[in-house]
Amino acid sequence: MGSIADESEDDASLLDADASSGIHCDTCAACCCRLEVLLLTDTGVPGHLIAIDAWGAPVMARLEDRWCAALERQTLRCSIYDRRPWVCRELEMGGADCVAARQAFIEE
Numbered sequence: 001m002g003s004i005a006d007e008s009e010d011d012a013s014l015l016d017a018d019a020s021s022g023i024h025c026d027t028c029a030a031c032c033c034r035l036e037v038l039l040l041t042d043t044g045v046p047g048h049l050i051a052i053d054a055w056g057a058p059v060m061a062r063l064e065d066r067w068c069a070a071l072e073r074q075t076l077r078c079s080i081y082d083r084r085p086w087v088c089r090e091l092e093m094g095g096a097d098c099v100a101a102r103q104a105f106i107e108e
């Protein structure tokens with residue numbers, strides 16, 4: 001998981017700045033950072049970035065724009081990269097969840 005920008009008519013170009021190079025976090029709007037991220041292990045996520053979901057489970061907090069509260073909006077980088085949740089570590093660039101998150105973003 002990596003890296004947001006304003007949702008706009010340029011969404012598609014944000015995701016495909018260089019189509020010839022394929023999927024890469026450097027040319028992505030951090031689509032996966034809009035997904036709910038369950039905190040399954042303690043990786044040291046700061047308390048102010050943790051929320052409780054509808055089922056009572058701890059998750060990464062998200063802001064009104066729907067992106068994770070830990071995402072740096074200017075750089076589209078994770079501000080807690082070394083302490084990011086296990087779920088974020090496991091999500092594979094170009095993998096099924098990555099592709100699905102990017103597609104969902106485009107279709108909105």
Ligand code: SF4
Nearest residue numbers: 002003025028032098
């Ligand atoms: S959706 Fe995929 S390409 Fe985009 S930031 Fe996440 S892992 Fe990287």
Ligand code: SF4
Nearest residue numbers: 001033068071078088
């Ligand atoms: S913790 Fe970091 S990598 Fe995980 S969703 Fe939030 S910004 Fe993205």
